[in-house]
Amino acid sequence: MARYKMTKTKKDSIYKYKDAAGNTKYAYRYKFYDKFQNRQEKSQQGFSTEQDAERALIEVKADILDGNQSYVTSANYKLIDWLTIWMDANKTNWRIGTYELYERHIRLHISPLIGKMKLTKITNMVMQRDLINPLIEKGLSQRTLKSVGRIVIAALNSAVDERIIRNNPVTKLDYGKFNGKKDGNYFSEEELKLFLNYVYKTEPTSYYTIFLTLGMSGIRKGELAGLRWSDIDFENNTITIERTRANKKVGPPKSDNGYRTISINKILINQLKKYKVWCIQNKWEKQMTVEKDSYVFIDRYKFTPISDTYVNDALDYLLEKCTYDLPRITPHGFRHTFASILIANKIPVVSVAKIIGDHPTTVMNVYAHSLSRVEEETVELFNHFNIGEG
Structure with a gap:
């Protein structure tokens, strides 16, 4: 409450004052004891009339008498x-x-x-x-x-x-019309190639391996942070997703569909082999070891498991320096990119969902822009029939 000079009115706990513009305003200041017998004070100002201030005070008194003190004491919650x-x-x-x-x-x-x-x-x-x-x-x-x-x-x-507020007044919001605009959080196939080539030339080990993995597997950032060396099968070229890691905690994947084993290409598996050698060498110099259950991705300076912000910071740093005109995306954008490329190459929705650990319905909803292009191309496949023109 701003410090105005308050004058007590004839009404109990009601005050009047002059605001900065010189207008007469009213306020109430009501002292009471909470359920723990601690002395409390509820106050509010800015009322245009004495009756308005008194009406608001009556509501406060009613809440306290009805045992609804939480509405009173938490009214200032932001x-x-x-x-x-x-x-x-x-x-x-x-x-x-x-x-x-x-x-x-x-x-x-x-x-x-x-x-x-x-x-x-x-x-x-x-x-x-x-x-x-x-x-x-x-x-x-x-x-x-x-x-x-x-x-x-x-x-x-x-x-x-929790009886902090009486009701939720937000019932229906207008999110605007869908205009076919893409989410914006993904690269095109060509943009992904440009970015990965740039990262390879700039930082060919740690950062490159992280973004190559995101771009060629479609896994989530938390799944990437939760990968252990035991999850990578170098003989069969697969990665198994069994956990996610964020906020210094390890938990299950986002959904039951998140538990999966996916095949990865030779480019990624060979890079992971190189990266493992790099990890072993650098950790050995720090008298640290790479164990079977060690996390795969580590800070390139501290050689400890990457933090929640590590991938975001690396991506911001690289996009800021990059000489190509690339859109600003988040780490999750690589997942969108991966899925969009698969769909554009006519990989079935069910297969895409299985690879990225989502439900087919989710894939259809999120990647509708890619699916519509595939549908248009599919229709064109039958144009060469020329039926009835012979």
Whole structure:
């Protein structure tokens, strides 16, 4: 509460004051004891009339008498405060990939736009105007927009369950019309070749192996970080995905479909062999060893397992230096690139889903842009029949 000179009115706990513009405003300041017999004070200012201030005070008193003190004591919660509490409470219940996705959307999109807003001030219109519309203008895909919206809605529902707010006012959001625009988070096949060639010339061991693996296997960043040498079969040219690693924790893959063994090409298997020799040599100099269950990908300076931000930082660094005009993508974009290339080469959706560890329906939804091109090409296959022209 801004420090204005308050004058007590004849109404109990109601005050009046002059704001910065010289207008008469009203406020209430109500002292009470919580259920632990600790002295508390609830206050609010900015009311235009004495009656408005008194009406709001009556609601506060009613909540306290009804035992709903949590509505009173938590009324000043900001959205980011509650999101932090909500995320912390659920981090052991969610899959690591889910937690990482939520954390990224909160950090990049939600917090900068509406993080400082009080929970009680969030409405359907506020969400649309201050969060969704600006993200639409930034060009985010519908899929990302819906993911961001679902996070806030789920957090608000949890706040209702915990009696932080009375209800969730966000009922329906408009994510704009789908305009056929790609998600934007992938390279074309030619762009992938240019990027990998650049990385090979710039940093032919650690960084190159990481992005070659992402680009030629379609595995997720967390799956990459969780790979152990025992997961790589150099005789049969396969990689087995059994875990994911993020936030210094190891967990299962994103879904049951995530458990899989995939075949990899000779380019990748040969690079992994070279990389293993590099790991052994560098760790030996630091009196460290490469064991069967050692994590494959390590920091190129510390030689310890890569951190959560290691791949992102490496990608940002390389794209910043790269002389080619390449789009800015995230590590997950290599997964999109891999799947799109497979689909463009007419690999069946079921096979693509099995390789990348997703459900076929998810593949069809996410990679609709690639599938539509394949459908158009498939139709053209029959043009040479020339039926009825003989």
